[in-house]
Amino acid sequence: MRTEREDEAAEAALVTRLQSGEAEAFETLVRTHSAPLLRVARRFLRDEEDARDAVQDALISAYKSIGRFDSASRLSTWLHRIVVNSSLMKLRTRRRHPEESIDDLLPHFAEDGHQVPANSEWPLGADELLVRDEVRELVRRNIDELPESSRVVLLLRDIEEMSTEETAEQLGITANAVKVRLHRARQALRARLDPHMRSIA
């Protein structure tokens, strides 16, 4: 296992080779970085072929713009951003299906503003839940099943940890729309997990 410092040094050396136009450097780039980039693309694109296309687009685009790469930053971080972009681009060009409404998964309130029905606690804490394979699998499946506009905002904000403003820019929507969609997406995911989490002991 290489250390972080060794990875960083290897990346810096590869950037130098790429920028000086060394023929084999691109192959090294592809062999070293395709797997982690594919894992990122798969979070956004459920279709394997689309995910692979996004990685291909990202690496070709990175190769073409390597001259503009700022050597003060990490190559892997830069590539990560590029593959998120190419995955979002792929999502935009794909045929869109009408989305299922998540309104039923949002909380309901009585006229006086009380939530009905009232909530009860999940018996196990987050740490206890997270050690269970079936819980993590359930969470992933439920994120995957969110309508695309909610899922993408949740991935960008909560998984990629992009800011509200950057997410808004990426998706071409307002910052307020990002906030609304994120809150709805988390509420819908929470509601889908709730019956399972309450029955886990």
Add this chain to the structure above:
Amino acid sequence: MSARELITCRELIGFIADYMDGQLSRPALDDFHRHIAHCVSCRAYLQSYEWTVRLGKVSVLENSATVEEAPEELVQAILRVKQL
């Protein structure tokens, strides 16, 4: 100064995302805390909301951490495209 009325569950739940981002104004944060102190249902909701965010992040990232080689056909496809 008159005592402020408690906000409703509906208002509290509307504040949760801003609360987690540390974006609530001081008065709104006070309202938030006063409601939470009184309402068992909203305490449970807030906790499960926060856990949902955490479970989502860990579950997705963990899945992506699996060590795996890049598929050779993908590597070859990318190398071919570059030649064009």
